Amino acid sequence: MTFVKFNQAPAVKSFGGLVEEIFNNAGFNKAWKDDFHTHDFYGAYPPVNITETKDAYQVDLLVPGLSKEDFKINLENKTLTISAEKVAESKDENQKQLRREFSFRSFKRSFTLNEQVDAEKIQAKYDNGVLKLQLAKKENVQDAAKVIVVE
Template structure:
């Protein structure tokens, strides 16, 4: 039987101590530099789930807010590339933007396929914000039974 050892919880800091840590120990500037000002803020790459069964593989990308026409899916030299680009929304001069928390970004993800994938049978479907790709496995061709005569 294996036991998991948990570390003791750190001492609780007061609000003033937290504020001091953030502003005096480069916590705030590190947050801005490491999280907000990078290309990966809010995820430049959509999350992906890949599953396998005996018929093939399923690749699911979480990409809400796009239309199926926004996607480009290419296969070249066993590299499957999935990308999307959405045109910027036009602003209505009669409306004032009070808050904007989401935007649409372009992305590009590539996956190297193994020899088992049948490139001719790849299918894609977009529904409910999830791009679903079915990658069928090649059928294993077995040699026909052959009787060998001993001479």
């Protein structure tokens, strides 16, 4: 004889109970802690600000602790790729590491550029831990006015 068990609707929870479950759930806490609250997230994905003016786009990446020689910037098929790799520091055998809260990691960020960006006029500058890219816009070349006659 086979019994069929029907799924019952879950018990109704209060709003406070739902919020508590969401924020106290081990999976959520692990993802939040591991991905956002640690240096791993910001090391792998440095924060970026992008602004636009009438003449250009400004891309600023927060990447302290590097030198301008550490960056590699490429443009291929309308994809701008910014990356950096920092070689690990050598350890002095005469020193004992008591605490290490920061390290230098490589990163790679890519952005798809629109038709307005003039690839020949992209400039980059590294100053006070911020990599600043200036992406000049192409000059608007308007087609000559044209009158279309209805026949």
